[in-house]
Amino acid sequence: MTETVIKAPLPVGEALVIQKNRIAGADPKSHRLSVVTGTHGDELEGQYVAWQLARVLESKKDVLRGTVDIYPALNPLGISTIYRGLPGFDLDMNRIFPGSRSETMYEYIANGIIRDIKGADLCIDIHASNIFLREIPQVRINEKTAKALTPLAKLLNMDFIWIHSAATVLESTLAYSLNMLKTKTLVVEMGVGMRITQSYGDQLITGILSAMSHLGMLTEPAPEVKQPVVSTDGSVAFINADASGFFMPQVMHGEYVKKGQLVGFIADALNGVTKEELFSPVDGMVFTLREYPVVNEGSLIARILGGIEP
Numbered sequence: 649m650t651e652t653v654i655k656a657p658l659p660v661g662e663a664l665v666i667q668k669n670r671i672a673g674a675d676p677k678s679h680r681l682s683v684v685t686g687t688h689g690d691e692l693e694g695q696y697v698a699w700q701l702a703r704v705l706e707s708k709k710d711v712l713r714g715t716v717d718i719y720p721a722l723n724p725l726g727i728s729t730i731y732r733g734l735p736g737f738d739l740d741m742n743r744i745f746p747g748s749r750s751e752t753m754y755e756y757i758a759n760g761i762i763r764d765i766k767g768a769d770l771c772i773d774i775h776a777s778n779i780f781l782r783e784i785p786q787v788r789i790n791e792k793t794a795k796a797l798t799p800l801a802k803l804l805n806m807d808f809i810w811i812h813s814a815a816t817v818l819e820s821t822l823a824y825s826l827n828m829l830k831t832k833t834l835v836v837e838m839g840v841g842m843r844i845t846q847s848y849g850d851q852l853i854t855g856i857l858s859a860m861s862h863l864g865m866l867t868e869p870a871p872e873v874k875q876p877v878v879s880t881d882g883s884v885a886f887i888n889a890d891a892s893g894f895f896m897p898q899v900m901h902g903e904y905v906k907k908g909q910l911v912g913f914i915a916d917a918l919n920g921v922t923k924e925e926l927f928s929p930v931d932g933m934v935f936t937l938r939e940y941p942v943v944n945e946g947s948l949i950a951r952i953l954g955g956i957e958p
Contacts, residue, residue: 651669651670654757667721672716680716681714681717681772686721690842691777770833770863773836774838781937782938784808792827809879813880838852883932896914913925
């Protein structure tokens with residue numbers, strides 16, 4: 649059932665409306681899961697998850713306990729214009745939470761979203777990467793909440809759990825705000841901007857069903873999920889470009905590489921020369937890889953998770 653979460657007036661008699669799809673099973677007040685996506689308008693991986701998860705849950709209503717709220721578009725204007733932030737404001741929506749009832753329109757919208765999700769047993773906040781980088785399916789957790797959230801993250805069928813240091817966490821994000829309000833929230837990052845990777849979406853849906861079974865929301869056995877690698881910032885090596893040009897990868901996304909192995913090179917199309925060769929600084933797995941070929945000095949090329957074996 650479609651419900652309006654909050655709305656605010658726009659010029660010319662229109663309104664900005666945030667909606668959710670509420671799917672209720674037996675004893676609907678016993679449990680609540682919130683699945684959120686579309687905060688950034690150029691991140692579309694969650695659109696497939698929202699659509700397919702609703703279809704799957706409708707077919708499982710006989711074994712569903714509690715309520716699942718699916719929020720497919722927290723930034724509907726951004727999605728409709730393929731604009732990452734809030735159109736007309738040059739503002740990242742994931743930097744204004746928890747919002748306010750008495751400030752700007754978007755802060756009012758953000759506050760309404762927080763109030764609607766608050767109190768859920770679990771919230772899953774789905775993101776994709778930007779158009780420049782591709783990410784393997786992963787959960788990102790603030791180290792302040794790692795003890796409570798890591799066991800839940802292991803249920804989501806992801807390849808990797810990245811526990812960030814508290815210093816790198818932005819306190820104005822949806823996930824941070826909800827976690828501070830004691831609503832457990834996991835941030836999923838996967839794929840690439842402006843694209844949908846169906847296999848990643850299906851992988852996450854299996855994980856969501858697994859989490860629901862463990863929360864007592866599905867009266868059927870939990871599906872089998874993969875065991876993710878769990879890492880902290882100290883295990884992650886970064887490769888950045890020291891030259892401008894176009895990047896040609898020589899490894900695959902998700903591949904295990906050896907220290908000193910060629911990850912890719914940066915070429916100069918005008919002069920027909922190789923400007924830089926990029927080598928892995930560690931043994932490990934490539935979990936982030938440059939997708940968009942054109943790079944400038946300082947551009948992120950890859951992240952490699954060190955200290956693990958194939």
